[in-house]
Amino acid sequence: MSETKYWIRDRLWLNTALAETVLSGFIRDAVETSRSKGVVLGLSGGVDSALAAALAAIALGPSRVHAYQLPYRTSNPDSLSDAEVVAKAFDLETTTIDISPMVDLYFENLAEGEIDKVRLGNKMARERMSILFDQAKKLGCLVLGTSNKTEILLGYSTIFGDNASSINPLGDLYKQQVWQLAQHLGVPQQVIDKRPSADLWPGQTDEEELGFDYSSADEVLCLMFDLGLSPKEVVDQGYPASVVSRITALEEKNRFKRRLMLIARLSDSAINLDREIPRD
Amino acid sequence: MANKLTVGLAQIDCTLGAVELNIQKHLEWIEKAREQGVELLLFPELSITGYRLLHLTSRVSCRIEEAETLQQLAAATGEMAVVVGLVEEDGQGVLYNSAVLLRAGQIVHVHRKLYLPTYGIFQEGRFFGAGQRLDLAPIGGEKLGLLICEDLWHPRLAQRLAAGGGKVLGVLAAGPGRVGSGETLESQEIWECITRSTAVVNTSWLLYCNRVGWEEGTFYAGGSHIVRPGGQILCRGASLKEDLVVATLDLREVDRLRWRLPLLRSERSDIEGPG
Numbered sequence: 001m002s003e004t005k006y007w008i009r010d011r012l013w014l015n016t017a018l019a020e021t022v023l024s025g026f027i028r029d030a031v032e033t034s035r036s037k038g039v040v041l042g043l044s045g046g047v048d049s050a051l052a053a054a055l056a057a058i059a060l061g062p063s064r065v066h067a068y069q070l071p072y073r074t075s076n077p078d079s080l081s082d083a084e085v086v087a088k089a090f091d092l093e094t095t096t097i098d099i100s101p102m103v104d105l106y107f108e109n110l111a112e113g114e115i116d117k118v119r120l121g122n123k124m125a126r127e128r129m130s131i132l133f134d135q136a137k138k139l140g141c142l143v144l145g146t147s148n149k150t151e152i153l154l155g156y157s158t159i160f161g162d163n164a165s166s167i168n169p170l171g172d173l174y175k176q177q178v179w180q181l182a183q184h185l186g187v188p189q190q191v192i193d194k195r196p197s198a199d200l201w202p203g204q205t206d207e208e209e210l211g212f213d214y215s216s217a218d219e220v221l222c223l224m225f226d227l228g229l230s231p232k233e234v235v236d237q238g239y240p241a242s243v244v245s246r247i248t249a250l251e252e253k254n255r256f257k258r259r260l261m262l263i264a265r266l267s268d269s270a271i272n273l274d275r276e277i278p279r280d
Numbered sequence: 281m282a283n284k285l286t287v288g289l290a291q292i293d294c295t296l297g298a299v300e301l302n303i304q305k306h307l308e309w310i311e312k313a314r315e316q317g318v319e320l321l322l323f324p325e326l327s328i329t330g331y332r333l334l335h336l337t338s339r340v341s342c343r344i345e346e347a348e349t350l351q352q353l354a355a356a357t358g359e360m361a362v363v364v365g366l367v368e369e370d371g372q373g374v375l376y377n378s379a380v381l382l383r384a385g386q387i388v389h390v391h392r393k394l395y396l397p398t399y400g401i402f403q404e405g406r407f408f409g410a411g412q413r414l415d416l417a418p419i420g421g422e423k424l425g426l427l428i429c430e431d432l433w434h435p436r437l438a439q440r441l442a443a444g445g446g447k448v449l450g451v452l453a454a455g456p457g458r459v460g461s462g463e464t465l466e467s468q469e470i471w472e473c474i475t476r477s478t479a480v481v482n483t484s485w486l487l488y489c490n491r492v493g494w495e496e497g498t499f500y501a502g503g504s505h506i507v508r509p510g511g512q513i514l515c516r517g518a519s520l521k522e523d524l525v526v527a528t529l530d531l532r533e534v535d536r537l538r539w540r541l542p543l544l545r546s547e548r549s550d551i552e553g554p555g
Contacts, residue, residue: 013461021520022459022499029494276334276403278496280296 004237008219011226014177016184020058023169023181027059030167031142033280038064039167040136041144042128043094044199045082047182047191048170052146054090054185055169062091066139070128073100079199085188095135099127121200125161133164142166150175150214153221154247155254156206162198163257174218210250212243220247282420283532285448288318289504289525291517293493296330299340303328303349306364307356309524316526320361320419322450324491324500325393325429326377328366331454332495337407341367341375344387354382361388361419363426365452367408368392374409379426379452381417389417393428394437401456401498404430416446422531425449425484432474435481442482443544447509447534449478453490457501457520465519468503472513480511483537483544485529492522509537 031038039056043049056065069083080096087094103123107115129143136143145165147157149172157163170178175196182192196206196214207213220239223229224247231248235241256262265273290309295301306323313321325331328349329340344350344366353364361383368378368390377396381389392411396404414437416423425441425448432438432451441449453471460466471488479486486507491500505516506527517523538544 010461015459015461015463018459018465022457025499025520026494026497033494277336278296278332278334280332280494280496 004223005219008222012174012176012218012222014173014180016181019173019177019181020055020185023055024059026169027056027144027167031060031064034142034166036142037140038066038142039144040066040068040132040139040141041146042070042132043067043083043086043092044146045076045079045086045191046194046196046199047187048146048148048178049083050086050187050191051178051182051185052144052170053086053092054182054187056144057090057092058185062093064141065090065092066135066141067092067094068128068132068135069094069096070099070131071096072103072124073098074202076197076199076202078194082188082191082194086191089186089188097131099124099131103127117201121198122158122161124200125158125198129161129164136166144169146170148173148175148178150217150221151206152258153225154210154217154250155257156198156210156250157257159257159260164260174222175214176218211246216240216243217247220244221251224248225251283530284528285420285422285531286317286319286526286528287448287487287506288313288316288321289487289489289506289517289523290321290323290327291489291492291502291504291523291525292324292327293500293522294324294327294330294491296332296495297336297340298330299328299349302330303353306353306362310353310356310360310362312524313526314358314360316524318360318526320424320448320450321363322452322487322489323362323364324489325379325452325454326365326367327452327491328364330495331491331500332498333367334403334407337367337375341369343369343371344378344380344390350380350382350387351385354387355385357382357384359384361424363450363452365428365454370409375407376411377404377408377428378411379428381419381424381426383419389415389426391415391417391426391428393431395430395434397430402430414440416441416444419448422447427451429453429455432478435478438478438482438484439544439547442484443547446484447531448485448487448529449482450487451475451489453488454500455490456498465501465503467501468519471503472505475505475507476511476513479507479509481543483509483541484534485509485531492520509534 132143143166145168148170368376377393379391394411398405423445425446458466475488489504492502506514517525
């Protein structure tokens with residue numbers, strides 16, 4: 001293994017106790033500053049939402065964390081049971097809302113015949129986020145995002161679906177840092193150990209769909225995005241050229257998902273371009 | 281001349297853009313410091329306005345000599361020297377990131393930040409003008425060197441202040457925190473590396489007052505501390521929460537160290553070569 005690989009693995013290692021303090025502080029501050037009552041989040045049974053739920057429970061106490069299970073009829077039953085295990089571990093009450101009727105009705109009315117699975121997956125992700133924002137409005141809460149740095153950089157998300165939120169405590173954590181912090185906070189082992197999946201269709205796994213494993217993705221992204229190495233320099237460190245080029249392509253293609261409001265500028269006072277007003 | 285100076289570092293959280301609220305907090309902390317006998321109290325960078333103002337910068341700016349809020353603060357200082365951070369308007373269309381020394385109802389000294397970080401998350405160069413002067417501030421019979429955050433990363437400034445007779449260097453900061461794999465915050469390690477080496481090579485007391493709290497997803501780390509002229513950390517405030525750090529400095533320690541470690545005396549500006 002090259003020196004850089006050792007070094008980059010060290011860089012991706014997280015002081016989890018400090019991260020817990022800082023990220024729970026982030027959630028508490030955001031809720032207080034916005035005078036919200038708490039947070040709502042979707043609990044998928046995966047490690048990202050489990051970690052977000054754990055941090056929120058530490059920050060606010062379990063009674064101010066409203067967890068939702070939002071299954072579709074093809075969702076893996078294990079997702080539901082894993083989400084319940086997570087809720088139990090952190091003493092959270094959950095509400096289950098089946099999104100199948102809304103999603104199916106939409107496509108039935110379109111009557112386009114068979115629907116591309118990506119469109120169906122996107123619709124499910126947006127339906128879930130639509131419900132979470134509605135519930136947040138009802139409860140006077142913020143929507144807690146659960147996207148991590150790896151998937152944000154790769155654009156492995158649905159725009160205005162899972163990548164939407166009011167606040168996101170995980171957005172600067174690479175996937176392996178999510179695993180480390182989840183371990184530290186006592187997220188049930190079965191949730192940490194299972195293969196990551198967006199569960200948008202039966203049998204889907206992230207790593208199969210992406211074409212590389214998360215550990216490599218984290219290291220390559222960290223070298224390029226955090227440290228500014230060129231793709232060629234990353235390949236020179238011993239990472240497969242095919243993986244580096246696939247990651248580079250995804251990162252470039254999906255940049256639009258990271259800048260959510262693109263405004264055409266006419267004046268010299270365009271929102272967010274000329275006039276950057278802090279939200280705090 | 282008194283050789284002892286009791287200093288305080290008011291490691292507060294500031295509310296972005298809420299000048300009135302922040303002024304109230306300053307008044308409360310000045311009273312707390314007074315109860316502990318503090319003679320020199322530092323607040324963090326932009327303590328009255330909050331740091332990440334962006335296009336709100338001009339909405340919270342003030343003409344120093346005209347600002348009622350500042351006079352209110354100055355009046356509350358009594359015999360204590362108090363340094364606060366604010367957005368200064370010069371009346372000629374330029375805003376400065378300034379540190380203002382107040383005492384006994386007077387504005388004693390103003391330091392305009394000399395180096396404005398405009399990289400990474402920092403955007404100061406877009407909104408502020410850079411200061412043009414470096415001066416020592418009088419406190420009692422002594423001289424205080426004031427710097428703001430990034431100023432400390434340009435070591436010649438601290439050296440000039442020390443060479444000019446400053447025995448105490450005060451640094452107002454809004455230093456964002458970073459978490460890595462280390463035992464403490466990465467940002468704290470770097471800051472302590474710089475504050476300690478600055479104290480050592482300039483044989484001066486160094487006071488580092490950093491803020492806490494969150495602004496737009498960025499947290500400020502706290503960890504304010506006082507470094508002895510020999511480089512040892514005398515005391516350190518809490519990490520990530522408000523704290524008042526108080527200590528009494530022996531200013532003769534600077535003289536005694538400079539006699540046996542004459543770094544400033546032997547500094548040269550006549551050496552030919554690069555740079």
